[in-house]
Amino acid sequence: MDDPLGRAGEQPSTGVPSRPRLSGHPLVRIVVVLLAVVVVVLAGHGAQRAAQRGVDAAHDPNRGGDRVFETQMETVRRQLSEQVPAASTVYFKGSVNSLWYQRIVEFAAMDGIIVVPDAARADYDLSVVSAPASVSPGGMRLVVKRIG
Numbered sequence: 001m002d003d004p005l006g007r008a009g010e011q012p013s014t015g016v017p018s019r020p021r022l023s024g025h026p027l028v029r030i031v032v033v034l035l036a037v038v039v040v041v042l043a044g045h046g047a048q049r050a051a052q053r054g055v056d057a058a059h060d061p062n063r064g065g066d067r068v069f070e071t072q073m074e075t076v077r078r079q080l081s082e083q084v085p086a087a088s089t090v091y092f093k094g095s096v097n098s099l100w101y102q103r104i105v106e107f108a109a110m111d112g113i114i115v116v117p118d119a120a121r122a123d124y125d126l127s128v129v130s131a132p133a134s135v136s137p138g139g140m141r142l143v144v145k146r147i148g
Helices: 026-058 061-083 099-110
Strands: 089-092 124-130 140-146
Touching: 061 099, 061 140, 089 099, 099 124
Parallel strands: 089 124
Antiparallel strands: 124 140
8 A cells, every 4th residue: 555645664663652671772782792791700708708718618627626515416416316205295404694595595496396495394304424535426415314
């Protein structure tokens, strides 16, 4: 069909002026590329720092003390899990401010065991004592006594 006004191939006007597309604008493209470069550089820097810390920790001769401590924690956690049934109440002999008290509370929570503030309400009495490494890995062990 021929257009009487001679506008062959043009789209009919909707009456709304068209806005320029910003996504094709060179400045927008440059800004997007720069932001992407900044994000990649920051992520790479963080990854490099984390990897370096891991290498440093693996080669640190003083880290042996940390391994012993981790072994003690895992040993006590495992012993609590094996010796005290879930939903039991326990009383920990030791200062509320001690590291072992804090860890016993955390380990108990993981196994559904309830730590109570006085022995009269407990099913089990707990304490952590030194032991030869041949008896308990890490040199610490959990002593569990049934109450009543």
